[in-house]
Amino acid sequence: MTLRAVASDPGASNVQIRWLGCAEYEPTWRDMQSFTDTRTDAxxxxxxxxxxxxxxxxxxxxKHEHVLAPGDIPLVQIDRGGQVTYHGPGQLVVYPLIDVRRLGIGVRDLVVALENAVIAFCAERNVTALGRRxxxxxxxxxxxxxxxxxxxxxxxSYHGLALNVSMNLEPFRRINPCGLAGLQVTDLEAQGIALSxxxxxxxxxxxxLRELGLSDASTWV
Known part of the structure; x- marks a missing residue:
């Protein structure tokens, strides 16, 4: 599924792309909230x-029952949907700060667009990936x-997507990932995809950008 921008202002579908490196979780979360609360339609x-x-x-x-044995890794309760997950080195996190009203989409559309972007990325590398309703x-x-x-x-929207690239997967065994007991995880490296x-x-x-219907005239900042 590809979503199309429907904004009346042709420039409204442009997007800025930011590479933030390795950033502490809580300050980044607060920055997302601040951006969302202060942004304007323009x-x-x-x-x-x-x-x-x-x-x-x-x-x-x-539910805290899905946090089995966190050990020395901090646990932060936050304002997104879903259960427990793990973030750490070797994982790519993507936060789409998107005016979904301007795009004319709902939250399910956004979820599917994020899934489809990863699925297409994998398909280019001959790895079959699937979403689950x-x-x-x-x-x-x-x-x-x-x-x-x-x-x-x-x-x-804020919060978003976490893609396992090349990481230590052991911490996922300390939780029920996404609230699913026994769920196994993998990363791109295990699929033969070697990337930083x-x-x-x-x-x-x-x-x-394609799946979200955002302009490909984007800028990295």
């Missing part, structure tokens, strides 16, 4: 690409490759 959408130091995050209605995210051979959790506020997190960001970006 502001361009943004895609933030980054990685986080090790952290577990639990959705606002998440009952458990949002992207899967390869029933192992989770990418997780999705979103929040819509003031008609705009930053290279994965640059190569995934065109797929995200």
């Amino acid at each position: 502001d361009a959408d943004q895609l933030w690409f980054l990685a986080h130091p090790p952290v577990f995050t639990l959705g606002m209605n998440g 009952d458990a949002p995210g992207v899967y390869v051979n029933e192992r989770k490759l990418a997780s999705i959790g979103l929040r819509i506020r003031r008609g705009c 997190v930053q290279d994965a960001a640059r190569q995934l970006a065109p797929h995200l």
Whole structure:
């Protein structure tokens, strides 16, 4: 599925793409909230690409019973949907700060667009990946490759997508990923795709822009 921008202002579908490197989780979360709360109808959408130091995050209605043995990794309860997931080095995190009203889409459309971008990225590399209606995210051979959790506020999205690139997957065994006991996870490296997190960001970006119906005249800042 490809979504088309319907904004009356032709420039409104432009997007700024930001590479933030490795950024602490909580300050980044607060920055997303601040951007969402202060943006105007004239502001361009943004895609933030980054990685986080090790952290577990639990959705606002998440159940602590799915956090099995966090050990020395901090747990942060946040304001997205979904259950518990893990972020850490070697994982690409994408935060789409999108005016969904301007695009004329709903939250399910946004989830599917994010999934389809990862699926297309994998298909280019001869890896078959799939989405699941009952458990949002992207899967390869029933192992989770990418997780999705979103929040819509003031008609705009934040939080987003976490794609496992080349990482230590052990912390996922300390939780029930996305609230699913026994769910196995994987990363791109295990599928024979060798990329740095930053290279994965640059190569995934065109797929995200296409699936979201955002202008390909984007700028990296």
